[in-house]
Amino acid sequence: MTAKKITINDVADHAGVSVTTVSLVVSGKGRISPQTSARVQQAIQVLGYVPNRQAVTLRGGRSGVIGLIVRDVCDPFYAEVTAGLSEVLEAQARVLFLTQSGREGLGSLRAAESLLKQGVDGIVLAGNLLHGPDVRQRAAAAGVPLVCAARANALEGMDLVRPDNQLAARLATGHLVTEGHKQIAYVGGAGSSLTRAERLGGFCATLLQYGLPFRPEWVVESEAYRHGMAAKVEALLRRYPQITALVCHDAAVTLGAYFGVLNAGRSVGGQALEGLYSPQVALAGFGEGADDALAELPLTRVSAAGREVGRSAAQRLLQRIEDPEAMPQQWVVAPELIAHAPG
Amino acid sequence: MTAKKITINDVADHAGVSVTTVSLVVSGKGRISPQTSARVQQAIQVLGYVPNRQAVTLRGGRSGVIGLIVRDVCDPFYAEVTAGLSEVLEAQARVLFLTQSGREGLGSLRAAESLLKQGVDGIVLAGNLLHGPDVRQRAAAAGVPLVCAARANALEGMDLVRPDNQLAARLATGHLVTEGHKQIAYVGGAGSSLTRAERLGGFCATLLQYGLPFRPEWVVESEAYRHGMAAKVEALLRRYPQITALVCHDAAVTLGAYFGVLNAGRSVGGQALEGLYSPQVALAGFGEGADDALAELPLTRVSAAGREVGRSAAQRLLQRIEDPEAMPQQWVVAPELIAHAPG
DNA sequence: GTGAAAGCGCTAACAT
DNA sequence: ATGTTAGCGCTTTCAC
Numbered sequence A, B: 001m002t003a004k005k006i007t008i009n010d011v012a013d014h015a016g017v018s019v020t021t022v023s024l025v026v027s028g029k030g031r032i033s034p035q036t037s038a039r040v041q042q043a044i045q046v047l048g049y050v051p052n053r054q055a056v057t058l059r060g061g062r063s064g065v066i067g068l069i070v071r072d073v074c075d076p077f078y079a080e081v082t083a084g085l086s087e088v089l090e091a092q093a094r095v096l097f098l099t100q101s102g103r104e105g106l107g108s109l110r111a112a113e114s115l116l117k118q119g120v121d122g123i124v125l126a127g128n129l130l131h132g133p134d135v136r137q138r139a140a141a142a143g144v145p146l147v148c149a150a151r152a153n154a155l156e157g158m159d160l161v162r163p164d165n166q167l168a169a170r171l172a173t174g175h176l177v178t179e180g181h182k183q184i185a186y187v188g189g190a191g192s193s194l195t196r197a198e199r200l201g202g203f204c205a206t207l208l209q210y211g212l213p214f215r216p217e218w219v220v221e222s223e224a225y226r227h228g229m230a231a232k233v234e235a236l237l238r239r240y241p242q243i244t245a246l247v248c249h250d251a252a253v254t255l256g257a258y259f260g261v262l263n264a265g266r267s268v269g270g271q272a273l274e275g276l277y278s279p280q281v282a283l284a285g286f287g288e289g290a291d292d293a294l295a296e297l298p299l300t301r302v303s304a305a306g307r308e309v310g311r312s313a314a315q316r317l318l319q320r321i322e323d324p325e326a327m328p329q330q331w332v333v334a335p336e337l338i339a340h341a342p343g
Numbered sequence C: 001g002t003g004a005a006a007g008c009g010c011t012a013a014c015a016t
Numbered sequence D: 001a002t003g004t005t006a007g008c009g010c011t012t013t014c015a016c
Helices: A008-015 A019-027 A034-047 A053-059 A076-091 A108-117 A129-141 A165-178 A194-209 A229-239 A251-263 A306-322 B008-015 B019-027 B034-047 B053-059 B076-091 B108-117 B129-142 B165-178 B194-209 B229-239 B251-263 B306-322
Strands: A065-070 A095-100 A122-126 A146-149 A159-163 A184-187 A245-248 A280-287 A300-303 A330-333 A336-338 B065-070 B095-100 B122-126 B146-149 B159-163 B184-187 B245-248 B280-287 B300-303 B330-333 B336-338
Touching: A008 A019, A008 A034, A019 A034, A053 B053, A065 A076, A065 A108, A076 A095, A076 A122, A076 A306, A076 B095, A095 A108, A095 B076, A108 A122, A108 A129, A122 A129, A122 A306, A129 A146, A146 A306, A159 A165, A159 A306, A165 A184, A165 A194, A165 A245, A165 A280, A165 A300, A165 A336, A184 A194, A184 A229, A229 A251, A245 A251, A251 A280, A306 A330, B008 B019, B008 B034, B019 B034, B065 B076, B065 B108, B076 B095, B076 B122, B076 B306, B095 B108, B108 B122, B108 B129, B122 B129, B122 B306, B129 B146, B146 B306, B159 B165, B159 B306, B165 B184, B165 B194, B165 B245, B165 B280, B165 B300, B165 B336, B184 B194, B184 B229, B229 B251, B245 B251, B251 B280, B306 B330
Parallel strands: A065 A095, A065 A122, A122 A146, A146 A159, A159 A330, A184 A245, A245 A280, A280 A300, B065 B095, B065 B122, B122 B146, B146 B159, B159 B330, B184 B245, B245 B280, B280 B300
Antiparallel strands: A095 B095, A300 A336, B300 B336
């Protein structure tokens, strides 16, 4: 069962033509007579010929390969980005190299090195923006286009695709306001998070837009990231019982907030009751649409549209490959509001 | 800024040696004098020479590339598998081609085709076991080793790495029994799920092992997969109030069960009270360790060890690449019990 | 319309 | 210890 490698020569022999002819038939470039073409096609079928990518690439063509550097594919957002990327590339008959820079990975620069060695046509840097400039320089030196895909940020001079966190927060907050809420808090996220900063901007802007006050003491940071959120939310609600809605930074925070609401003796969901103290607290949270676990809860969710970010990054990269001299652009992907029927 | 490609010839010229010498230095194979070696190394540094993988591969070496076929990288289990795979491969200076077969993907066979065209040294088929035989045949025809990584199953004649679902269920169930529970139900999962079948086996076996009865009516299937689990669990608990513990099929089910318990007027957590009706219901659930959202709940979790499955699959594949004639093996990866302090 | 031949960058005999 | 050289499989002028 040792597979013998079928080359273009074998096909040429079998069809009784020259390798040139076979090459031309395969690529459909030269004009070859229908008969010859047919004979060659048949020989290809019979022999099961598969062109050798390495040889093609070596000869001077593009490799058809795109490299992806991601910190950790298990992060739901970047998993979605990866999936979107892969979708688009596969549709283009391209393939995707996956390298992880974080956790046990080799660091984004080494990952880039590794990708360049493989002769990729382009690189997508997902997250890892700290090392963006290094990777950028390395890619530029090799003449390989680079596009970033991230949750947030503002690296100048690079192509960057990211979700519109500000809009996401506006959608979430606006939805709550529309439901009648006037006392809304933002809970969760690390103070150093850029994503959070952008969202807070949208949160704040929306409040002001509706003539509602922005109260800094109603913005709660989560320090250990996913710990004790329930207690914090409970404390917040006990101190400020007038709060009727929470905007939650991520899935973990949302769940923590959920229990915090319950522990505070309130219930979750629904619209605000005009002018009255409401026992209910409405929740709106950010996260990927795919957060199955929370799907059943009565809350409004805003997806960061990771998949779309991935798709767009792929598009942009393909553009850059076509036109390497193009000016860097920032693409912002609109989030998606998944409103839950008020109950 | 158009990068001129530095080849081995440039290095040879710059160092005043022949290409052979450079090649030997790079690969560390022939014995070359320290001085020459140093000169070559320096030339490499100065010029920024990066060996061209395509050329190496074309010449006859291995491509150093492994292909992965996965239905959907966003599935947490397979994301972990992917990560584990990537870790090991990167440590071996290899890279990973990612193709998605499901969702918008091209189907596992087409994915395999695409990978083979790229000249991969081996393929990992993650999930998609339905198409296993086809892919296997295709890979065999190309003389490329294939290893499967999956949640469950028993494909004969193929290398397969999977989590030990039975053991996982034994761990979860055993833990509950050790905590004093005698009335335990299994909730969630589709009836057609192989993973679930394996887990039920372990569940049942553990009950019998401890002399506890296995009651089929305490096994609840989730039809629409993630819907209405709370109601089902509530109904179960109301009908059989003697139940004090639940084994939950996945993260979504666990959360549903959590609310089901609350809705039934019980509380979640802790040990069984000897011989008494317990208002508390203990929960044990399966899932990846990374299910952040649930991390704060008082429940016992058993991880399917996806990352370890990925690592093992990589190991196995590397073995197969070394020894293509080896007999197929099934590797089973032990799950990990993450007990929660009883409260 | 089709073929002959020159490499792409690299490795591995085979010289020296 | 190093250099010469013949390809790996393919595309692409340039002939015919």
